[in-house]
Amino acid sequence: MxxxxxxxxxxxxxxxxxxxxxxxxxxxxxxxxxxxxxxxxxxxxxxxxxxxxxxxxxxxxxxxxxxxxxxxxxxxxxxxxxxxxxxxxxxxxxxxxxxxxxxxxxxxxxxxxxxxxxxxxxxxxxxxxxxxxxxxxxxxxxxxxxxxxxxxxxxxxxxxxxxxxxxxxxxxxxxxxxxxxxxxxxxxxxxxxxxxxxxxxxxxxxKYFENSKEYVLDLRKFYITGTLMFQGREIIEEEKSILENLFKWIVFYGRKIIDKYFVVKADIGAFPRSFDKNIMKAIDLENLSNLIVGFIDKNGFCLGLGILKLINFKELKAHVVTPLTEAELSNAVEIRFGRIRVREDGEELGLLNRDAL
CATH class of the missing domain: 3.40.50.300 (P-loop containing nucleotide triphosphate hydrolases)
Incomplete structure (x- = not known):
């Protein structure tokens, strides 16, 4: 190794x-x-x-x-x-x-x-x-x-x-x-x-993830960094419907940060879509699955890593697999999003660009 x-x-x-x-x-x-x-x-x-x-x-x-x-x-x-x-x-x-x-x-x-x-x-x-x-x-x-x-x-x-x-x-x-x-x-x-x-x-x-356990974490109890996904305000139903109809998406979650939208979506049908990236950032829901995240303490150091399995956006709860214990997780004040997707067996599923999130 x-x-x-x-x-x-x-x-x-x-x-x-x-x-x-x-x-x-x-x-x-x-x-x-x-x-x-x-x-x-x-x-x-x-x-x-x-x-x-x-x-x-x-x-x-x-x-x-x-x-x-x-x-x-x-x-x-x-x-x-x-x-x-x-x-x-x-x-x-x-x-x-x-x-x-x-x-x-x-x-x-x-x-x-x-x-x-x-x-x-x-x-x-x-x-x-x-x-x-x-x-x-x-x-x-x-x-x-x-x-x-x-x-x-x-x-x-x-x-x-x-x-x-x-x-x-x-x-x-x-x-x-x-x-x-x-x-x-x-x-x-x-x-x-x-x-x-x-x-x-x-x-x-x-080896790092071999003794991991899955936790359901309330994201409202942490600072969320490394992503724009929870900045600004949550979009309203009217905005969500407009985006879905305009781009043939299923929009799972969205925020508006000043004059720019950030949405988590899935495409309905396979055909090209174009939009101004200065006013819209969109990420496929599947790219959040198996994403590496870091648990950060009050001093800015990383206590350990987790693999994000899914986010329940309605309840703002994340399912995360990590070798950290509950006691160790209790010292985390922040969850920071990474840019590599990995399974527990060590298989790497790909890298995301810095600006993807």
Whole structure:
């Protein structure tokens, strides 16, 4: 299930980096950068274990939302390994920040906010060394994402794993501000296909939700975020009838937010429909089924994930499957909507665009 396992058979430059970290002033923040399958998590596991064996208090911020080691996917997680460990999955998280999808595209705000908050939390909890594991998005918009992560966390050390020069656009602006060490990619690093990465996620989703229970939750008792679906005012019957007749829809629920409508609907008949997206947002009811949601506490951290099964819009009650207990759910003040649909068996059903909800 995990690509990265603890091994002491590493290139010599890793051992040199370890000496630098051991001798550096603490607390020390380290950000690891690299493309897909460059060995970032393997390096994280190696450094963390070696530092633990030297008596340092190590924190790991796992922000690789698509290939998470610390469960579950779709969140950024903070963990403090208590002893030697084989893979990140063994680490019990102390905090999560909800992103709600498996790709950082369209979610830069959540990625930067989550990493920043969790690094601060690690320092507050007296970590000697904070290791930040990142996603493999390092080209195009990924350059800007990494820039923002570096600016918000201000790492003392950046470890750059690159095959050629693919990280230079990220690194050059920061070489005068922080220490950058370029590392070779291990000959043991293996590229995984998209299907293999999806299979790995499937097993992780399945493991996270394996002991889940279904709850019926009164949405009026929570703040609802990550969606426009409950903003503004509820539409009246006359508006509902007009929309249904105009577009041949069944409208299950609708709101009007200033001068824009948001409706949950199902099509009657298969034919093209067009409307001005500046005044209308519509989502198919089926796209809400199996949608990942996050349960958020009063401090903005994610207590855990749930799978939305259905919403009774008349009573504003949601049926949600989650491994959280009733006691844990009692600490949630907010339900935040994600953008990936997943079944309890781990099968991913698809991603929604950021603006879909």
């Amino acid at each position: 995990n690509k990265a396992k603890y091994t002491q058979e590493v290139p010599e430059d890793r051992k040199e980096v370890l000496k630098i970290i051991q001798e550096a002033k603490k607390p020390l923040k380290i950000m690891i950068l690299g493309g897909v399958d460059s060995g970032k998590t393997t390096l994280t596991v190696y450094l963390a274990n070696e530092l633990l064996s030297q008596g340092f208090r190590v924190a790991i911020v796992d922000s690789d939302i698509g290939q998470k080691g610390i469960l579950p996917p779709a969140v950024i997680s903070l963990g403090f390994p208590e002893g030697i460990f084989t893979s990140l999955e063994e680490i019990r998280p102390v905090k999560h920040y909800f992103v709600g999808t498996i790709t950082p595209n369209q979610f830069f705000g959540e990625m930067v906010t989550g990493v920043g908050l969790l690094v601060n939390e690690a320092i507050k909890r007296k970590a000697d060394v904070v290791i930040i594991d990142t996603t493999g998005l390092v080209h195009g918009s990924g350059v800007e994402l990494k820039r923002m992560k570096i600016e918000i966390t201000k790492p003392d050390l950046i470890l750059a794993l690159q095959r050629k020069n693919e990280l230079e656009d990220i690194l050059k602006p920061f070489e005068s501000k922080t220490r950058v060490i370029r590392l070779e990619i291990s000959e043991n690093a293996r590229l995984h296909t998209r299907e293999e990465r999806r299979d790995i996620r499937r097993e992780k989703w399945k």
